[in-house]
Amino acid sequence: MACVAKEIEWRIKVEEDDTLKRRVVGCMWAATAGVALKLWKFVKKAWELGVNDPRKFIHCLKVGVALSLVSLFYYWKPLYDGVGGNAMWAVMTVVVVFEYTAGATICKTVNRMCGTSLAAFLGIGVHWVASRAGEQYEPIIIGISLFLLASAATFSRFIPTIKARFDYGAMIFILTFCLVSISGYRVDELLNMAQYRMFTIIIGSILCIIVSVIIRPIWAGFELFVIVTGNLDKMANSLQCCVAQYFDGSEASDEESDKVSEKELLGYKCVLSSKATEEAMANLARWEPGHGRFNFRHPWRQYIKIGASMRSCASCLDALIGCINSDNKASDEMKKNMRIISMKVGANSASVIRELATTMRNMTKSSKLDILVTEMNSAAQELRSLLSSYPNLVNAKRSAQTETAPSDIPQAAKVEIPLMQIIQVVTVASLLIEIVARVEGIVETVEELSDLANFQPEMCVKSKQHSPDSKISPDQQIDEETDRTLQMV
Numbered sequence: 389m390a391c392v393a394k395e396i397e398w399r400i401k402v403e404e405d406d407t408l409k410r411r412v413v414g415c416m417w418a419a420t421a422g423v424a425l426k427l428w429k430f431v432k433k434a435w436e437l438g439v440n441d442p443r444k445f446i447h448c449l450k451v452g453v454a455l456s457l458v459s460l461f462y463y464w465k466p467l468y469d470g471v472g473g474n475a476m477w478a479v480m481t482v483v484v485v486f487e488y489t490a491g492a493t494i495c496k497t498v499n500r501m502c503g504t505s506l507a508a509f510l511g512i513g514v515h516w517v518a519s520r521a522g523e524q525y526e527p528i529i530i531g532i533s534l535f536l537l538a539s540a541a542t543f544s545r546f547i548p549t550i551k552a553r554f555d556y557g558a559m560i561f562i563l564t565f566c567l568v569s570i571s572g573y574r575v576d577e578l579l580n581m582a583q584y585r586m587f588t589i590i591i592g593s594i595l596c597i598i599v600s601v602i603i604r605p606i607w608a609g610f611e612l613f614v615i616v617t618g619n620l621d622k623m624a625n626s627l628q629c630c631v632a633q634y635f636d637g638s639e640a641s642d643e644e645s646d647k648v649s650e651k652e653l654l655g656y657k658c659v660l661s662s663k664a665t666e667e668a669m670a671n672l673a674r675w676e677p678g679h680g681r682f683n684f685r686h687p688w689r690q691y692i693k694i695g696a697s698m699r700s701c702a703s704c705l706d707a708l709i710g711c712i713n714s715d716n717k718a719s720d721e722m723k724k725n726m727r728i729i730s731m732k733v734g735a736n737s738a739s740v741i742r743e744l745a746t747t748m749r750n751m752t753k754s755s756k757l758d759i760l761v762t763e764m765n766s767a768a769q770e771l772r773s774l775l776s777s778y779p780n781l782v783n784a785k786r787s788a789q790t791e792t793a794p795s796d797i798p799q800a801a802k803v804e805i806p807l808m809q810i811i812q813v814v815t816v817a818s819l820l821i822e823i824v825a826r827v828e829g830i831v832e833t834v835e836e837l838s839d840l841a842n843f844q845p846e847m848c849v850k851s852k853q854h855s856p857d858s859k860i861s862p863d864q865q866i867d868e869e870t871d872r873t874l875q876m877v
Contacts, residue, residue, distance in 0.1 A: 446604045447488055454482050454599045458592055474584040481592030486600065491608030491672030493600040497593035498675070499557030504589050507561045508582045510537065511568030530569050538562050552671050601677070609673035609682050612666060613748070616691050616698075619662060620745035620830075622655030623702055624738040627823065629653045630705065631734030634712045634816065635727040653709070659695075659702040666695040681751055687840040694833045701826035708819040711812060722813045729771045733820045736764040737827050744834045753843045761831060768824040775817055 438445045461467045461475035468475050485496040518529040544550050545558045568582055629652045673688040740760045747754045837843075 443604075443606055447606065450599050450603050451482075451486050453603065454486055454596055455479065457599075458482050458595055461588070461591070474581075474588045476588075477585050478588040478592035478595075481589050482596055485593060486596045488606060489608040489611065489669075489672060490600045490605045491669075491674075491676040493596055494675040495553070495672055496556055497596055499554060500560050501590055501593050503557035503560035504564045504586055507564035508568055508586055511565050512579060512582060514569055534566065534569055537565055541565075553674075605679070607673070607676055607679050607682075608669045609676055609686065609688060610680070612669035612673055612688065612691055613682075615662060615666060615669065616694055617745045617749050619659045619695070619698060620741050620748070622652075623659050623698060623705065624741035624745070625652040626654065626656040627705055627741070628734055628738040630709055630712065631731055631820070635723055635731050656702045656705050659698050660706065662695060663699065666692055683841075687837060690833065690837045690840055694830065694837065697826070697829040697833045701823060701830060704819060704823050704826055708816060708823065711815050711819060714812065716812050722810050726771075726774065726813050726817055729767065729774055730817055730820055733764070733767045733771050733824060736760065736767050737820075737824055740764050740827055740831065744830060747834060747838065747843070751841065751843050753838050753845050755845070757831070761828070764824055764827065768821050771817055772821055775814065775821075 458475075458478045458481075461478050481500065485493060485500055487493045487496060514530060514533045518526040518533075521529055541558050541562045545555055550558065633653070670688045670692050673682075673686070676682075676684075678684040678686075740757070743754055743757050743760055747757065
């Protein structure tokens with residue numbers, strides 16, 4: 389009996405151990421499968437990101453090319469000896485300054501070279517003066533100069549002009565001056581060390597500029613150009629879609645068209661949130677050389693003014709959509725009185741905005757912009773005249789309701805009903821008139837851009853394109869590139 393009990397106990401223990409092992413193995417397989425699934429989803433999203441915008445893949449390859457070239461200064465002994473064993477500074481420079489756009493790369497490289505050179509010269513000068521003062525006063529002079537120059541450079545970063553264009557250079561100046569002045573207190577050959585470091589940093593910076601500009605460059609100016617023109621089209625679609633949905637009252641027939649309509653309606657929000665991107669791109673575009681149809685001194689700052697006028701119009705459009713979505717709904721009869729002229733104002737305003745986008749995209753002075761603006765203003769004047777005649781209509785409705793209403797209803801209720809019916813549609817019409825005025829502000833800024841950038845008349849450009857000896861021009865190539873970029877966006 390004892391042997392049988394021990395055998396049964398042993399079997400139970402073995403079965404319990406097998407069950408525990410199976411549970412552990414199952415948990416490990418489940419955890420491995422979960423990690424693999426998450427990794428697969430991450431790789432899939434990364435691949436889709438690169439497929440949607442192949443320029444990101446190109447940028448990664450450009451960084452790899454730049455690092456491979458600059459690493460020759462580290463692996464090839466003659467080059468390594470030629471830079472005094474400081475080749476790693478060239479590699480670090482490539483890693484730090486290589487950016488997505490050519491303008492950002494040029495901005496950081498120029499800032500790094502200027503900040504490093506200026507700080508090195510000042511650091512060597514301070515070290516020379518301190519060494520002549522004797523060992524007792526040398527650390528005092530270096531400490532005071534470090535305090536003064538670092539404080540002044542840090543304060544300069546708060547100045548808007550310097551912060552916009554030279555913020556990175558000021559930071560590099562502080563870093564380099566600290567390294568040179570502090571290390572010079574213990575290093576004997578300070579001049580040779582600073583010389584080799586400056587040389588390697590300049591090599592890495594120049595290599596970054598060459599690779600960024602030559603191999604499929606991504607221009608910050610062109611990105612700004614695409615953003616502004618695309619936002620004009622989005623705002624025109626939002627305005628026309630908003631007015632049409634309100635006065636037509638028609639609903640989408642299927643789910644797909646409903647999603648498209650909702651996307652067009654909310655396109656103006658891109659205009660409201662694009663201020664920081666436009667300002668950053670405009671600052672970087674000023675560093676870029678001439679490319680395509682954009683000269684070196686192209687008025688990039690004017691695009692910021694255009695964006696500001698667009699946001700002013702988009703904010704009014706946002707108020708219009710908020711009024712339309714409010715709980716206080718107008719009656720169909722009131723909408724019917726305003727429908728034709730309001731839709732005309734919305735369509736004409738959208739046509740003007742689209743024509744402005746076409747003008748900027750083709751870089752030509754439009755021959756029909758003045759006509760479209762005149763039609764928009766005349767439609768707005770008709771809507772303004774209709775609004776001025778609305779009090780008579782309201783009084784007529786009040787008198788009619790007073791005569792037909794039962795005597796037990798209070799007089800205040802008889803008066804309140806038509807006012808609540810009319811308040812929304814009158815607000816919508818007033819906002820449409822205000823949008824017309826703000827669209828005129830966009831027209832003025834675009835016309836100012838056409839004067840600053842010397843846009844050619846549209847007829848002259850067409851005659852050149854249709855000449856028998858004409859080939860594919862850089863303008864047409866940029867138009868094709870713009871279309872591809874808009875499709876990716």
